[in-house]
Amino acid sequence: MAALWRGCGRLRPGAVQALTAGALMGAGDVIAQQLVEQRGLHGHHFPRTLKMMGIGFCFVGPVVGSWYRILDWLIPGNTKVVAVKKVILDQDYMDALMTNYCIWPPVQIANFYFVPLQHRLAVVQCVAIVWNCYLSWKANRM
Known part of the structure; x- marks a missing residue:
């Protein structure tokens, strides 16, 4: 584990994100398939898991990581007021805001207030495992 951590330290922050x-x-897709849908290992749809991973590698990591850097540039600092301002700017899509209102604002307030910039995406993605599991299940319901 220590070697993995050192190896990640040598990568650019965007690559790590x-x-x-x-x-x-x-991981969210695996949880959706195994715990929610109860497919079992023989019924696991590996291309679906790879597709979710690809979305994370190619879109979510680069785009959300860049968005957090932009937010830090637009609103520097880490006070409570700054965290609330960042959350307001981060929540600019009404349907997702209404759906996730109970989860994301508190997570993001803590994220922007307590978590250093280079770790914010990881915090969000850890919380998002449950959300990704739900999205994967919802999008792939038969």
């Missing part, structure tokens, strides 16, 4: 997002989105 992409790898983290991809791995955690893949």
Whole structure:
């Protein structure tokens, strides 16, 4: 584990964020297939897991990581007021806001207030495992 941590320390922050997002989105899909859908190992749809991982590697990691850097540039600091301002800017899509209102604002307030910039995406992706599991299940219901 220590060697993995050292290896990640040598990567660019954007690469680490992409790898983290991809791995955690893949984990969300595995959880959806195994615990929610109860497919079992023989019924596991591996291309679906790879697709979710690809979305994390290629879209969520780079885009959300960049968005957090932009938010830090637009609103520097880590006070409570700054965290609330960042949350307000982060919640700019009404349907997702209504669906996730109970989860994401508190997570993001803690994230923007307590968590250093380079770790914010990982925090969000850890919380998002449950959300990714739900999205994967919902999108792939038969």
